[in-house]
Amino acid sequence: MDLMEAIKGRRSIRKFKSDPIQEEVLQKVMEAVRWSPSWANTQCWEVIVVKDPHGKSELAKTLAKGNPAFSSMTEAPLVIVLCGKKGISGFKKGEAATVKGDWLMFDTGIAMQSLCLAAYGQGLGTVVVGLFDHKKAEEILGVPQNAEVVAMTPLGYPASEGTAPKRKEFSEFVFYEKYPEK
Numbered sequence: 494m495d496l497m498e499a500i501k502g503r504r505s506i507r508k509f510k511s512d513p514i515q516e517e518v519l520q521k522v523m524e525a526v527r528w529s530p531s532w533a534n535t536q537c538w539e540v541i542v543v544k545d546p547h548g549k550s551e552l553a554k555t556l557a558k559g560n561p562a563f564s565s566m567t568e569a570p571l572v573i574v575l576c577g578k579k580g581i582s583g584f585k586k587g588e589a590a591t592v593k594g595d596w597l598m599f600d601t602g603i604a605m606q607s608l609c610l611a612a613y614g615q616g617l618g619t620v621v622v623g624l625f626d627h628k629k630a631e632e633i634l635g636v637p638q639n640a641e642v643v644a645m646t647p648l649g650y651p652a653s654e655g656t657a658p659k660r661k662e663f664s665e666f667v668f669y670e671k672y673p674e675k
């Protein structure tokens with residue numbers, strides 16, 4: 494698949510078939526996380542694959558009922574939870590190297606995009622889920638103190654395609670030489 498075609502064609506999928514995902518296909522998706530760029534190649538990401546229906550249902554309960562991804566959490570055969578180890582990305586000798594502090598959100602964000610694109614390339618659907626009770630999810634998954642849950646996605650074969658929400662025009666976000674004056 495052409496790269497731009499993949500970037501533009503990937504949609505958030507919220508309706509899934511229950512068809513299982515073969516191990517080799519899942520491996521390809523994980524390979525995309527593995528080869529993502531990260532701060533000084535620190536690779537702070539950690540991935541939890543949740544297949545157990547009870548586990549998926551417990552995780553679904555961490556979403557507000559109004560979250561449009563709520564039912565997809567139990568519909569899809571898998572939920573992938575992206576975690577990050579704290580104090581690694583953006584740190585040098587234990588000190589934050591920039592005013593931004595921990596770059597964990599940035600690195601796991603890139604990894605999530607790699608995952609979503611690779612999944613799309615395999616005919617699978619994803620929807621990044623960020624709006625949920627992170628602390629509850631960490632308890633359910635037994636995430637240790639030195640790591641945190643960042644985002645999740647259901648992973649499965651789409652039962653219906655998503656429609657593309659409107660994007661900003663280039664003129665609204667691409668500036669030349671300097672930030673525009675108000």
Ligand SMILES: Cc1cc2nc3c(=O)[nH]c(=O)nc-3n(C[C@H](O)[C@H](O)[C@H](O)COP(=O)(O)O)c2cc1C
Pocket residue numbers: 503504505506560561562620621622623624625644655656657658
């Ligand atoms: C960081 C992040 C958090 C998101 N959280 C949710 C969420 O909690 N529930 C949901 O249904 N979609 C969520 N989304 C999906 C966005 O709504 C979606 O990506 C956006 O509307 C653009 O649509 P597209 O992915 O089809 O291009 C999230 C996306 C990102 C990047």
